[in-house]
Amino acid sequence: MIHGQRPMRASHRWRRWWPLTLVLLCGLCACRHHEEDAQTLTLWAMGREGEVVAQLMPAFEHEHPGIHVQVQQLPWKEAHQKLLTAFAGGTTPDITQLGNTWVAELAALHALQPLQPYLEQSRGVQSSDYFPGIWATNVVDGTLYGVPWYVDTRLLFYRKDLLKAAGFDAPPRDWAEWSQQMAALKAHDGADRYAILLPTNEFEQLLSLALQQDDPLLRDGGRYGNFESAGFKRALTFYVGMFQRHEAPLLSNTEVSNPWIEFGRGVYTFYLSGAWNIGEFRHRLPATQQGDWATAPLPGPNGAGAGIAGGSSLVIFRNSAHKAQAWQLIEYLSQAQVQQQFYALLGDMPPRRSSWQGAALSSDPAAQAFRMQLERVRPTPAVPEWERIVTEMQLIAARAAHGELTVDQAAAELDQRTDAILEKRRWMLDHRQADPAQGHHP
Amino acid sequence: MNSHHAAWWFLTPALLVLGLFFLLPVIGALALSLTDYDLYALANIHNLRFVALQNYWALLHQPLFWSALGNTFYFVLVGVPLSMGASLAAALLLNSPLARIKPFFRTALFAPVVTTVVAVAVIWRYLFNTKYGLVNYGLAEIGIHPMDWLGDPHWAMPTIIAFAVWKNFGYNMIIFLAGLQAIPLDLYEAARIDGASAPRQFWHITLPMLKPTLLMVSILTVAGYFQLFAEPYVMTEGGPLQSTVSVLYLMYEDGFKWWNLGAASAVAFVLFVIIFVVTTLLLKLSRRGEDAA
Numbered sequence: 001m002i003h004g005q006r007p008m009r010a011s012h013r014w015r016r017w018w019p020l021t022l023v024l025l026c027g028l029c030a031c032r033h034h035e036e037d038a039q040t041l042t043l044w045a046m047g048r049e050g051e052v053v054a055q056l057m058p059a060f061e062h063e064h065p066g067i068h069v070q071v072q073q074l075p076w077k078e079a080h081q082k083l084l085t086a087f088a089g090g091t092t093p094d095i096t097q098l099g100n101t102w103v104a105e106l107a108a109l110h111a112l113q114p115l116q117p118y119l120e121q122s123r124g125v126q127s128s129d130y131f132p133g134i135w136a137t138n139v140v141d142g143t144l145y146g147v148p149w150y151v152d153t154r155l156l157f158y159r160k161d162l163l164k165a166a167g168f169d170a171p172p173r174d175w176a177e178w179s180q181q182m183a184a185l186k187a188h189d190g191a192d193r194y195a196i197l198l199p200t201n202e203f204e205q206l207l208s209l210a211l212q213q214d215d216p217l218l219r220d221g222g223r224y225g226n227f228e229s230a231g232f233k234r235a236l237t238f239y240v241g242m243f244q245r246h247e248a249p250l251l252s253n254t255e256v257s258n259p260w261i262e263f264g265r266g267v268y269t270f271y272l273s274g275a276w277n278i279g280e281f282r283h284r285l286p287a288t289q290q291g292d293w294a295t296a297p298l299p300g301p302n303g304a305g306a307g308i309a310g311g312s313s314l315v316i317f318r319n320s321a322h323k324a325q326a327w328q329l330i331e332y333l334s335q336a337q338v339q340q341q342f343y344a345l346l347g348d349m350p351p352r353r354s355s356w357q358g359a360a361l362s363s364d365p366a367a368q369a370f371r372m373q374l375e376r377v378r379p380t381p382a383v384p385e386w387e388r389i390v391t392e393m394q395l396i397a398a399r400a401a402h403g404e405l406t407v408d409q410a411a412a413e414l415d416q417r418t419d420a421i422l423e424k425r426r427w428m429l430d431h432r433q434a435d436p437a438q439g440h441h442p
Numbered sequence: 443m444n445s446h447h448a449a450w451w452f453l454t455p456a457l458l459v460l461g462l463f464f465l466l467p468v469i470g471a472l473a474l475s476l477t478d479y480d481l482y483a484l485a486n487i488h489n490l491r492f493v494a495l496q497n498y499w500a501l502l503h504q505p506l507f508w509s510a511l512g513n514t515f516y517f518v519l520v521g522v523p524l525s526m527g528a529s530l531a532a533a534l535l536l537n538s539p540l541a542r543i544k545p546f547f548r549t550a551l552f553a554p555v556v557t558t559v560v561a562v563a564v565i566w567r568y569l570f571n572t573k574y575g576l577v578n579y580g581l582a583e584i585g586i587h588p589m590d591w592l593g594d595p596h597w598a599m600p601t602i603i604a605f606a607v608w609k610n611f612g613y614n615m616i617i618f619l620a621g622l623q624a625i626p627l628d629l630y631e632a633a634r635i636d637g638a639s640a641p642r643q644f645w646h647i648t649l650p651m652l653k654p655t656l657l658m659v660s661i662l663t664v665a666g667y668f669q670l671f672a673e674p675y676v677m678t679e680g681g682p683l684q685s686t687v688s689v690l691y692l693m694y695e696d697g698f699k700w701w702n703l704g705a706a707s708a709v710a711f712v713l714f715v716i717i718f719v720v721t722t723l724l725l726k727l728s729r730r731g732e733d734a735a
Contacts, residue, residue: 077679081698088484109485201683252682384481388700428482428489 042093094320100137105384113316124331133309133377146313148351153307171296196270199253203394209235212305222383225418243401260284295369309377475707497708528611533618552612563676595685621655
């Protein structure tokens with residue numbers, strides 16, 4: 001069109017552009033062809049699990065030549081939001097790792113595929129082989145939505161030597177013994193040392209104590225808070241008491257710069273924490289101190305107590321086009337041998353009893369306390385609002401620990417806030433009963 | 443077609459774009475703030491309820507909202523004067539006849555504005571690290587005890603303010619520089635002949651002549667600083683003890699962490715009203731000053 005020529009006619013233009021068009025068309029065909037040839041499964045996994053699970057994929061792809069797995073890593077901090085936005089935008093993956101407290105939330109969105117039919121035909125995945133409390137975290141209103149992938153619970157890390165110096169040969173078995181030991185430790189060690197570390201901004205410690213009670217945390221099918229029950233008040237009293245008697249320091253975990261070194265220095269004898277700390281203590285404490293620490297199951301009000309059923313599950317999204325293949329991937333990741341490999345790579349504990357028979361786990365005394373407690377873990381209420389409720393629980397418990405609220409006031413305040421959070425859920429449940437067509441699970 | 447009609451035709455594209463991408467979303471958000479749009483409504487739109495002003499009512503009864511509002515005002519009241527002071531000082535230095543290699547300094551001082559917040563925040567987190575940070579290292583050299591800048595509820599907000607001021611002062615500096623260069627030099631010459639000292643010249647010539655610029659910059663900065671979000675999001679995640687939760691951060695948590703978009707829209711509108719009132723007051727105040735003068 002330079003030099004004032006007339007514009008090119010359409011045929012000329014076409015002649016110039018057709019090679020490019022052809023290339024684009026071929027590209028499209030190639031894409032389609034590729035898809036039909038090998039099916040691509042998208043797997044979302046969070047944090048370190050996302051890095052490590054990619055190493056397990058070549059073996060799976062070798063076993064299933066028709067399937068290609070694309071692993072996408074999400075940072076834990078963004079994962080929850082990313083999952084919800086993906087659902088809102090219709091861009092969910094085929095299969096994802098899901099913190100097991102999020103199962104109820106995504107199930108409420110009808111985002112997850114019920115897995116019972118797959119389980120019934122599966123030879124690899126047997127629900128009876130799983131720790132029952134962990135399995136229960138994947139069941140919402142009687143429907144199974146996920147298969148546990150790895151587990152965690154909180155229990156006692158303790159200093160054997162310090163406990164012995166205070167006159168005790170064994171870790172506590174119930175709350176009475178535990179209180180007695182903490183009082184003795186405090187009397188023995190003086191003002192700048194503590195019996196236990198309970199960071200005031202972590203909800204897991206109080207939640208562990210609360211789950212040990214017979215009273216459920218929510219009542220009437222998750223319609224109202226049940227924090228004014230005798231059980232929760234007993235747990236809160238025990239929790240707050242440790243701070244009031246200065247057996248636990250009033251610190252949040254951002255103020256404790258290095259809990260491992262301080263544990264090594266004997267600033268506190270008990271540390272209520274999770275499985276990842278086995279690795280941290282082995283890595284961070286000097287060799288001379290490795291014989292001084294051990295783990296013990298959580299003591300309960302009367303004998304061995306329950307604990308949190310933490311960890312992650314694997315779920316399949318309802319709008320996945322490759323559900324059968326996704327289930328094959330779940331079966332693969334649930335094999336005892338693969339779970340043992342996963343434990344070796346990362347230290348994430350397996351949810352199946354058969355996976356615990358591997359040498360690395362069965363010969364590790366620090367892991368055995370977890371094995372015992374995992375038989376007794378209990379799920380938290382399967383309502384979508386749970387995470388919000390437990391956040392409020394800890395904010396109020398921290399105020400009670402600081403002495404701003406009494407136990408009764410804190411429990412009442414907590415019930416009031418919980419009832420407000422659950423208002424919509426109550427309306428939903430009543431609405432659903434009035435109109436059975438609504439909210440029906442297909 | 444008369445000229446009046448023609449004007450409207452010329453305006454149409456702009457009005458359409460504004461209406462589609464600004465007015466419509468704003469009306470949508472206002473409507474959303476009158477509902478209880480949440481996770482259940484996302485699953486099934488039949489679960490949406492009209493709640494009138496309940497979101498606003500609940501917000502006013504939420505202690506975290508008031509502490510977030512307090513944190514935001516703290517940030518604005520300390521951050522805006524500091525930021526404008528730094529901008530003006532830098533602009534005066536750059537405008538001084540004594541300054542050398544001006545283009546270099548102008549670019550260097552403007553650089554923080556065009557860098558990404560997240561990348562810079564990583565560096566600042568290192569600088570203010572309790573154990574390994576350069577800041578605490580420097581303080582130790584002059585005998586001051588190391589401080590937990592981002593972990594201590596009392597120091598986290600000042601650290602965020604320092605970060606925001608450093609990140610943003612370059613932008614206003616450029617505007618001030620333009621304002622300074624527009625002041626006729628003969629005014630200074632006359633003042634010098636009358637024997638006015640440099641501070642007096644600044645007080646009686648520079649500041650009055652800069653007044654329109656100052657007003658515009660203060661309105662823009664106040665409106666911008668009320669929308670504090672990225673700095674606490676990348677530096678502290680609202681902590682420690684929720685001491686850096688701003689109003690916008692609260693909105694983000696309500697909306698995208700708990701997915702209560704109805705409540706989050708209400709927060710957004712409350713913030714809008716606050717910014718609107720404050721900027722209107724600023725305008726009124728400056729007009730009254732003009733009338734008096």
